[in-house]
Amino acid sequence: MSESNNNAGRTGETLLETKNITLSFGGVKALTDISFDVKEGEIRAIIGPNGAGKSSMLNVISGFYHPQQGEVWFRGEKRGPMKPYEVARQGVARTFQNIALFKGMSTLDNLMTGRMTKMHTNIFWQAIWKGPAEREELEHRERVEEIIDFLGIQSIRKTPVGRLPYGMQKRVELGRALAADAKLLLLDEPMAGMNQEEKEDMCRFILDMNDEFGTTIALIEHDIGVVMDLSDRVVVLDYGCKLADGVPDVVRNDQAVIDAYLGVSHES
Amino acid sequence: MSPDFLNVIEVILNGLMAGIMYSLVALGFVLIFKASGIFNYAQGVMALFAALTLVGFQTGQVPFAHLINATFGTDVHHWGSGMNTFLAILCTMAVMILFAWLLERIVLRHMVNQAPIILFMTTIGLAYFMEGFGDLMWGADIKNMDVGLPSGGSFWLEDVTKGWASEGSEYYGMYIDVLDVWAAGIAILLVISLTLFSQYTKTGRALRAVADDHQAAMTVGISLRSIWIIVWSIAGFVALVAGIMWGSKSGVQFSLSLIALKALPVLILGGFTSIPGAIIGGLIIGIGEKLFEYSLGGMIGGATENWFAYVLALAFLMFRPQGLFGEKIIERV
Numbered sequence: 047m048s049e050s051n052n053n054a055g056r057t058g059e060t061l062l063e064t065k066n067i068t069l070s071f072g073g074v075k076a077l078t079d080i081s082f083d084v085k086e087g088e089i090r091a092i093i094g095p096n097g098a099g100k101s102s103m104l105n106v107i108s109g110f111y112h113p114q115q116g117e118v119w120f121r122g123e124k125r126g127p128m129k130p131y132e133v134a135r136q137g138v139a140r141t142f143q144n145i146a147l148f149k150g151m152s153t154l155d156n157l158m159t160g161r162m163t164k165m166h167t168n169i170f171w172q173a174i175w176k177g178p179a180e181r182e183e184l185e186h187r188e189r190v191e192e193i194i195d196f197l198g199i200q201s202i203r204k205t206p207v208g209r210l211p212y213g214m215q216k217r218v219e220l221g222r223a224l225a226a227d228a229k230l231l232l233l234d235e236p237m238a239g240m241n242q243e244e245k246e247d248m249c250r251f252i253l254d255m256n257d258e259f260g261t262t263i264a265l266i267e268h269d270i271g272v273v274m275d276l277s278d279r280v281v282v283l284d285y286g287c288k289l290a291d292g293v294p295d296v297v298r299n300d301q302a303v304i305d306a307y308l309g310v311s312h313e314s
Numbered sequence: 315m316s317p318d319f320l321n322v323i324e325v326i327l328n329g330l331m332a333g334i335m336y337s338l339v340a341l342g343f344v345l346i347f348k349a350s351g352i353f354n355y356a357q358g359v360m361a362l363f364a365a366l367t368l369v370g371f372q373t374g375q376v377p378f379a380h381l382i383n384a385t386f387g388t389d390v391h392h393w394g395s396g397m398n399t400f401l402a403i404l405c406t407m408a409v410m411i412l413f414a415w416l417l418e419r420i421v422l423r424h425m426v427n428q429a430p431i432i433l434f435m436t437t438i439g440l441a442y443f444m445e446g447f448g449d450l451m452w453g454a455d456i457k458n459m460d461v462g463l464p465s466g467g468s469f470w471l472e473d474v475t476k477g478w479a480s481e482g483s484e485y486y487g488m489y490i491d492v493l494d495v496w497a498a499g500i501a502i503l504l505v506i507s508l509t510l511f512s513q514y515t516k517t518g519r520a521l522r523a524v525a526d527d528h529q530a531a532m533t534v535g536i537s538l539r540s541i542w543i544i545v546w547s548i549a550g551f552v553a554l555v556a557g558i559m560w561g562s563k564s565g566v567q568f569s570l571s572l573i574a575l576k577a578l579p580v581l582i583l584g585g586f587t588s589i590p591g592a593i594i595g596g597l598i599i600g601i602g603e604k605l606f607e608y609s610l611g612g613m614i615g616g617a618t619e620n621w622f623a624y625v626l627a628l629a630f631l632m633f634r635p636q637g638l639f640g641e642k643i644i645e646r647v
Contacts, residue, residue: 108533134535146530148523159523163535165516179515222534 058086061262067116076102080288082281089256090264091273094283100266104232108140109133135163139228141219143235149208153218160225161186197221213244233265315478317485324488325608331494333600334501338556340577340592342549347586348525349545352433356441358574363444365557365566366452367409369459371402377451399461410550418543459561465493497559579627585640599623
């Protein structure tokens with residue numbers, strides 16, 4: 047039961063495209079000539095063995111790394127070398143493999159920081175907290191409460207996230223990324239280190255997000271079963287090179303992928 | 315009430331007031347340390363520089379007068395009768411913001427991802443640079459600061475407290491400097507507004523976010539550079555307030571930068587990352603040193619105020635290294 051079928055008709059124009067990305071650290075080549083695209087409304091997975099360059103790819107997209115060669119196109123425009131915060135302001139939100147939350151702040155505050163790119167009142171209005179600033183706070187608060195409802199985290203609204211268990215922290219981080227109402231959501235191993243139940247919850251959130259809000263998602267995941275069920279299209283990396291690219295059924299049966307990653311023929 | 319008891323109260327009150335002055339300096343340290351993990355050794359010098367600049371604007375001094383005169387053989391010193399106090403404070407604040415901006419552009423930008431010790435060394439360099447620069451800009455003479463705050467002893471309090479003493483005893487009332495009371499009021503106002511700002515506004519939230527996790531802050535669209543400019547500007551503002559208070563109390567002189575050292579034990583007591591900690595720490599040190607001097611100082615030769623704070627801090631380090639309000643360091647393994 048591949049979820050990809052549900053979504054087949056809804057994916058639209060190309061949202062993000064990477065062209066011939068090459069990234070190296072000193073003499074080590076992390077990525078070699080990688081090109082792929084993400085279409086609006088789809089769930090795109092990047093898979094590959096450890097050290098294949100998946101996270102490097104995500105870091106290139108979100109502006110943490112700058113490739114030596116190649117171009118990133120976002121919404122039909124070529125992107126210059128950008129800082130991470132500029133990428134975020136363009137409408138790309140992300141989560142990290144090893145959770146990057148504001149540990150001393152409450153769940154609510156963490157989600158509110160997710161709205162940062164959407165808030166525009168200047169420091170003067172903020173200082174007196176009247177007029178536009180107050181209106182803006184309340185408006186964004188409403189959206190954040192919606193997301194809290196969606197993720198079912200009402201009970202931990204005021205808890206400092208540093209005290210939450212790992213699975214919950216992952217969920218809050220997802221919420222913060224979601225709060226940005228981003229055009230593209232990058233998830234770096236959203237299910238790493240989770241138990242079966244938490245994984246199922248996370249899967250459901252990702253699918254619902256895509257379904258209800260129409261969020262475009264690019265994710266990295268190790269759990270092959272999850273990836274194949276979740277995503278519309280999959281790109282496979284190995285040693286920094288692209289091995290395969292296509293819908294799950296095609297990728298699953300690709301001989302190069304089987305050899306490099308899956309090891310054995312994966313029954314469907 | 316016996317005069318002895320009233321004396322103790324007077325000592326405590328004066329300690330409170332002195333403590334608030336320490337807190338004002340410590341506050342600047344905490345702000346920058348929280349937001350960027352930098353221990354800003356230059357905070358005291360920033361207070362001095364702000365005070366020098368304020369007096370310069372007030373009295374209408376020509377900046378770099380010595381330099382100009384030496385180079386061109388002219389004899390300029392004042393460009394007029396000066397500005398009124400309010401305008402001068404605004405201009406000084408503008409200078410402090412400009413300073414924060416330049417600092418980010420010229421220095422901090424190149425220090426991203428450096429080890430904390432390197433950043434600390436940078437601020438030591440900055441302290442010496444600013445001391446010299448302030449000297450060059452406004453001259454090295456001791457200046458009077460008068461921003462219109464009342465000063466001197468409060469006769470009202472003297473009269474009131476005189477009545478409290480028991481009949482027939484020789485008691486002349488408490489002496490409390492009105493300037494200290496003003497300083498206390500202003501410091502409280504400053505802390506309340508800073509706290510509200512950081513809790514309930516977007517920029518405040520961004521400040522806390524950066525303090526918490528740089529990487530995460532960048533991913534939600536916060537520009538670290540603009541936050542650093544804001545933080546150093548706020549620290550500049552706090553320095554200005556501290557400079558005004560200390561300057562009004564004891565004149566604007568270069569030893570002002572040494573009061574920064576008294577902020578160190580305050581920080582060790584209160585914790586480097588806590589704004590309330592800076593306040594409470596300052597009060598404990600202020601009261602502690604005054605009481606100690608009053609009660610035991612005479613027995614061991616006096617002048618205990620010079621070292622008491624440091625000894626107290628040392629004792630604290632042994633039992634509670636993170637300070638009263640600091641974040642306890644727990645590594646999950």
